[in-house]
Amino acid sequence: MSTFDTFERINEADLHFDRHNPRLVEFGLRTSSSDEEIVKILWDAMDVKEITLSIIASGYWENDPLIVSRENGKNVVIEGNRRLAAVKILRHPDKYGKLISSIPKVKDDLSNQLEEIPALIQTRKESWKFLGFKHVNGPAKWGSYAKAKYVADVHNKYNIRLEDIGQQIGDTHKTVQRLYHGLMVIQQAEDGKVFDREDVIKKTFAFSHIYVGLQRDGIRNFLNIKDASEESKKPVPKTHIKKQLRELCIWLYGSKKDDIQPVVQSQNPNLKQLDQVLQNRQAIAALRNGEPLEVALELTLPVSRLFEDELLTAKRSLVKARGLLSEGYDGSYSLLRIAGTIAEIADDLYEEMERKQKPIRKKRRIKEIDSNV
Numbered sequence: 020m021s022t023f024d025t026f027e028r029i030n031e032a033d034l035h036f037d038r039h040n041p042r043l044v045e046f047g048l049r050t051s052s053s054d055e056e057i058v059k060i061l062w063d064a065m066d067v068k069e070i071t072l073s074i075i076a077s078g079y080w081e082n083d084p085l086i087v088s089r090e091n092g093k094n095v096v097i098e099g100n101r102r103l104a105a106v107k108i109l110r111h112p113d114k115y116g117k118l119i120s121s122i123p124k125v126k127d128d129l130s131n132q133l134e135e136i137p138a139l140i141q142t143r144k145e146s147w148k149f150l151g152f153k154h155v156n157g158p159a160k161w162g163s164y165a166k167a168k169y170v171a172d173v174h175n176k177y178n179i180r181l182e183d184i185g186q187q188i189g190d191t192h193k194t195v196q197r198l199y200h201g202l203m204v205i206q207q208a209e210d211g212k213v214f215d216r217e218d219v220i221k222k223t224f225a226f227s228h229i230y231v232g233l234q235r236d237g238i239r240n241f242l243n244i245k246d247a248s249e250e251s252k253k254p255v256p257k258t259h260i261k262k263q264l265r266e267l268c269i270w271l272y273g274s275k276k277d278d279i280q281p282v283v284q285s286q287n288p289n290l291k292q293l294d295q296v297l298q299n300r301q302a303i304a305a306l307r308n309g310e311p312l313e314v315a316l317e318l319t320l321p322v323s324r325l326f327e328d329e330l331l332t333a334k335r336s337l338v339k340a341r342g343l344l345s346e347g348y349d350g351s352y353s354l355l356r357i358a359g360t361i362a363e364i365a366d367d368l369y370e371e372m373e374r375k376q377k378p379i380r381k382k383r384r385i386k387e388i389d390s391n392v
Contacts, residue, residue: 164226
């Protein structure tokens, strides 16, 4: 801790949630979000109920003060937002009770105890090491977006080397570079107005899609992006922001405004498939024309592979139909005609394949004869 730290007791009404907290941003909250919105997400996703019940049972534990930064005349809680939420819920049940499941009524003496909360006054720059140790890879781990946001803030605002940040939070230099790389790409997309985190289809922002995707050659080449090792604040060239970066964000996250579903529904296997598509011009054109990912993916495969897959699929379907014949066929003439058509197609297919096979067999026999001479 800094020698300039001061310990104070601050009225809970004068303590404010940190709207720049990476974890809160990860859940789609913005600087304009209300206290009610923040309390709701903290309660639903971050175990505030457990803290609230603990305070009711045992009182507020004062040996672990909040960390507060004085910013624009406000006391902003940069460490301890969950505890602050618990305190506000207990002191203002009429305001927050309707947002959460019921909790026991708080006695007056506990409410009075919670009126002032112990806090340690620090700047964000002074506290970055502690916050990184506790949250990034410590007991209260952040997700990949929150971790990347923390890394980028410390690096860009305080000029701390990425290598030093990695050593502090227990990650390799390469991992920290990749997190930073991914966030800078998202920042470029937002600054270029080709992407908005509030416009994504899913409730939470899957930052890992871009973070992991940028490690794949197809996606990297599609964006013509700088390598993560360069630690650039603007890794995507200007020429590729309005079109390629916008398209990639749509394919990864979709758009509520334009009613477009993302082609990457799950990271495994869709991200790998998208990377494969982006290495083929014809497949990219199909994706741009609104074709499903699986259709675009087929265009990247050799025709011989597609033919084999379709043949095996047909065989599996026919074997399954044969097993259902005794109980599934009711004597319908239309179904009989369908089976007849299938038989005709199969005969035609076999004859054509056999015709193409004869020259191959002939060549093989000639080679065998030549090898024996």
